[in-house]
Amino acid sequence: MTVRTFKQTLWLTLIRLAIFISILFLLVFLILIFVRGGKVLSLSFLTEAPRDGMTKGGIFPAIIGTFYLTIGSILFALPLGVLAAIYLSEYAKPSFWVSTIRTAINTLAGVPSIVFGLFGLALFVNIFGFGVSILSGSLTLGILVLPTIINASEEAIKTVPLDFREAAYALGATKRQTIMKVVLPTALPSILTGAIISVGRAAGETAPILFTAATFYTRKLPKSILDEVMALPYHIYALMTEGTAPKYQVPIAYGTAVVLLLLVLSINLVAIIIRYRIRRKKKW
Amino acid sequence: MIKENLFKYLSLFAALCSIIFLFGIIFSIFREGLPIFKTAGLFKFLFGTAWYPTSEPAEFGILPLIVGSIVVTIGALIVSIPLGLGSAIYLSEMAKPGTREILKPFIELLAGIPSVIFGLFGMAFLSPFIMRLFHLNTGLNAFTASIILGLMVVPIISSLSEDAISAVPKSLREAAYALGANKWETIKKVILPAAKSGIIASIILGFGRSIGETMVVLMVAGGSAMIPKSIFQPVRPMTSAIAAEMGETVVGDDHYRALFGIAIVLFIIIFASNLITESVKRKIKR
Numbered sequence: 205m206t207v208r209t210f211k212q213t214l215w216l217t218l219i220r221l222a223i224f225i226s227i228l229f230l231l232v233f234l235i236l237i238f239v240r241g242g243k244v245l246s247l248s249f250l251t252e253a254p255r256d257g258m259t260k261g262g263i264f265p266a267i268i269g270t271f272y273l274t275i276g277s278i279l280f281a282l283p284l285g286v287l288a289a290i291y292l293s294e295y296a297k298p299s300f301w302v303s304t305i306r307t308a309i310n311t312l313a314g315v316p317s318i319v320f321g322l323f324g325l326a327l328f329v330n331i332f333g334f335g336v337s338i339l340s341g342s343l344t345l346g347i348l349v350l351p352t353i354i355n356a357s358e359e360a361i362k363t364v365p366l367d368f369r370e371a372a373y374a375l376g377a378t379k380r381q382t383i384m385k386v387v388l389p390t391a392l393p394s395i396l397t398g399a400i401i402s403v404g405r406a407a408g409e410t411a412p413i414l415f416t417a418a419t420f421y422t423r424k425l426p427k428s429i430l431d432e433v434m435a436l437p438y439h440i441y442a443l444m445t446e447g448t449a450p451k452y453q454v455p456i457a458y459g460t461a462v463v464l465l466l467l468v469l470s471i472n473l474v475a476i477i478i479r480y481r482i483r484r485k486k487k488w
Numbered sequence: 489m490i491k492e493n494l495f496k497y498l499s500l501f502a503a504l505c506s507i508i509f510l511f512g513i514i515f516s517i518f519r520e521g522l523p524i525f526k527t528a529g530l531f532k533f534l535f536g537t538a539w540y541p542t543s544e545p546a547e548f549g550i551l552p553l554i555v556g557s558i559v560v561t562i563g564a565l566i567v568s569i570p571l572g573l574g575s576a577i578y579l580s581e582m583a584k585p586g587t588r589e590i591l592k593p594f595i596e597l598l599a600g601i602p603s604v605i606f607g608l609f610g611m612a613f614l615s616p617f618i619m620r621l622f623h624l625n626t627g628l629n630a631f632t633a634s635i636i637l638g639l640m641v642v643p644i645i646s647s648l649s650e651d652a653i654s655a656v657p658k659s660l661r662e663a664a665y666a667l668g669a670n671k672w673e674t675i676k677k678v679i680l681p682a683a684k685s686g687i688i689a690s691i692i693l694g695f696g697r698s699i700g701e702t703m704v705v706l707m708v709a710g711g712s713a714m715i716p717k718s719i720f721q722p723v724r725p726m727t728s729a730i731a732a733e734m735g736e737t738v739v740g741d742d743h744y745r746a747l748f749g750i751a752i753v754l755f756i757i758i759f760a761s762n763l764i765t766e767s768v769k770r771k772i773k774r
Contacts, residue, residue: 212672219582222574226642227591230598233609287502295496296503307766308506314693314762315513315755316700318727322734322751326516330739347509354506380495408602411702411727415734437604437703444611444707454612461605472600476593 234465241462244455250463258421258443259452263460268425269338269433270407270467273417276342276429277349277406282399284346285353286388289395292354293361294383313351317411320348324416339429341417348412349402356398360391393482397475404471408464410437420446436464517755521748524548528742533749539713539724541733541743548746550753552715556723557699557754559630559716560637560709564698567638569691572645576687579646580653581675592650599643607707610636615708622720630716630723633709637701641694648693652686652772653679689768696761700754702727726750 205213252262288305296302324344334340364387372382388395410418418438426433443457525533528548536549575595579588614636615627622631656679664674680687710722711732724732730747737744 208670208673212670215672215676216582219574219578222571223578223591223595226571226575226595226598226639226646229639230594233601233606236613237605237609284502284505287499288506291496291499291503295499305503305506308510310766311759311762312506312510312513314696314700314758315510316702316727316758318700318702318730319513319517319751319755322520322730322748323513323516325734326520326748327512350506350509378492380492383495404600408600408604410602410604411731414731437602440604440608441703441707444608457608457612461608464602465605468600468602469597472597 237458237461237465240455241458241460241465244459245462249459254421254456257449258447258456259449263434263436263439263456263463265425266434266436266439266460267463269418269435270437270464272338272426272429272433273341273345273413273435274403274406276338277345278399278403280343280346281350281353281402285350286357286395288350288354289357289361290383290388293358294379294387309351309354312347313355317348317409318414320344321412321414321416323347324412329416335430336415336417336419336432337430338417338426338433341413341433341435342429344412344416345406345409348409349406352402352405353398356401357391357395360394360398361387363394364390393478397478397482400471400475400478404468404475407471408437408468410435410441413438436460436467440464514755517748517751521745521750521752524742524745524749528746528749533746534753537715539729541746542736546742548742548749550726550729550746550750552713553724553726553729553750554753555715556630556705556709556713557725557727559719559723560633560705560725561695561698563630563634563719564637564641565691565695567635568641568645568694568698571638572642572690572694573649573687575642575646576649576653577675577679580650581671581679595643595646598640599647603640603701603703604707606636606640607703610704610708624720626710626722628708628710628722629720630709631719633705633723633725634719636704636708637698640701640704641698644697645690645694648690649683649687652683652690655686656682685768685772689765689772692761692765692768696758696765699725700727700758702731706731726754 249262250267251264253265254263255261292302292305321344324340328334328340328343329336368386368390369382372386377385413435417433418435419432420438420442421434440457440460443453443460447453528536533548533550534554535551536547537551538547538549539552540547579592583591610632611628615632617627618624618632619627660678660682661674664678669677705725706728709725709728711724711728712722713724713729714721716723730750733743734747737747
């Protein structure tokens with residue numbers, strides 16, 4: 205073996221090792237969470253409220269809380285994001301303002317989630333007076349996922365062929381009619397994929413809701429959007445860091461993690477399936 | 489016609505919202521945080537080594553928190569650069585198409601897992617393991633946090649680097665092989681240099697993600713606000729100080745302002761690293 209071949213064998217082995225370690229870690233991680241969390245999973249775990257200072261019972265209020273927060277954030281961010289994407293891809297001409305908007309979107313995408321939480325605390329909780337509530341949390345999460353939605357929607361709108369638009373114009377449609385009746389319906393499945401991925405992200409975020417929406421323990425379910433809620437990711441954190449009976453709390457944390465993981469993974473799976481079907485159905 | 493214009497301006501407004509929100513974030517953290525630079529003194533705030541926000545008199549020196557963030561972030565990059573870059577090279581240069589189709593989504597899956605679950609894994613599984621392995625007093629330290637954070641950043645570095653590597657024209661590879669280079673020589677001397685800017689951009693993005701990540705360091709890094717003497721000591725990175733202490737503050741007091749002050753420092757670091765990534769990306773486009 206020459207030095208050259210030896211070097212090649214050595215480095216290619218190291219590269220294989222790198223991907224092997226990454227995959228191995230992911231497997232160990234998933235198996236551990238599912239095995240330890242699977243033990244506490246049951247129907248009553250999903251449908252009951254916590255009891256005895258978080259040491260027994262289920263996580264129903266946290267599931268409901270996460271549901272409200274994610275729906276709220278998407279209701280806020282999806283229309284806003286799609287409209288912004290329409291402006292950027294259909295109306296905007298290259299200018300100082302457009303490049304400023306793009307820089308703002310990219311910067312927003314990189315802002316740490318805890319800073320979004322501080323922003324939500326300062327603006328929605330304190331200045332607007334929404335308090336620690338579903339509303340404050342949803343708005344904060346909505347702004348967090350907005351860049352993802354804008355980027356995905358813009359990509360989706362860009363893939364609509366120019367012919368479609370020209371055909372609509374030739375039939376006498378105005379620009380708005382073309383966008384609403386031709387461009388958006390064609391791009392809709394891809395836009396939805398982006399929206400679904402954002403739902404997964406919003407459901408799993410903890411830091412933005414720490415000070416804006418989440419509470420460790422509440423017996424009652426939220427009655428209005430101004431109530432504070434329990435949430436799955438925050439529940440895991442709280443079980444691990446608060447309370448006095450880790451022996452009972454850690455298994456519940458694992459169980460909550462399995463529920464959250466299944467939720468996020470199945471949301472992502474739906475997105476993957478939609479994307480696959482679009483690719484198959486596309487005829488243009 | 490009114491409808492047409494209304495729709496156009498409505499969409500323009502939606503697009504402008506991104507700028508409004510960004511300025512809202514900047515304005516609110518500066519409004520709440522700037523006063524502390526005056527009260528505590530900018531230099532003392534940034535380079536003071538004592539973080540005792542609740543004692544009398546309180547001391548607001550965030551150097552231990554900055555050092556904590558930097559130690560954990562560098563540690564995370566030491567883990568994630570070789571793993572992520574190795575995975576990227578494997579996926580784009582060595583894997584058979586079938587293998588690639590399976591492994592790639594699998595690694596991307598790693599990016600979708602909520603960070604609090606990584607935190608749980610680090611706290612309940614990895615840290616007791618590290619504690620026994622190295623005979624430490626606590627497994628909740630900068631070392632454990634770096635490992636978890638590093639593994640979280642692997643998919644970011646891997647997917648962006650892979651894009652950059654895949655974008656290298658096939659003709660360059662063929663030219664290298666024609667000159668008698670073997671596979672590794674082609675990767676090292678031709679492909680990696682050609683994909684350099686994209687790889688650097690992926691690393692900077694990984695840096696930004698690590699330094700801004702909250703839940704993992706909050707749960708796993710140990711939380712001690714002291715400048716660590718070794719990587720096996722607990723640290724309190726900036727994000728974890730904000731998350732852990734905001735609940736103890738009263739709106740408008742010095743501690744509250746100091747935590748917003750930390751957010752300003754964090755924001756400036758992230759903003760600078762974003763600007764670098766943008767300029768690198770622009771370079772690639774050219």
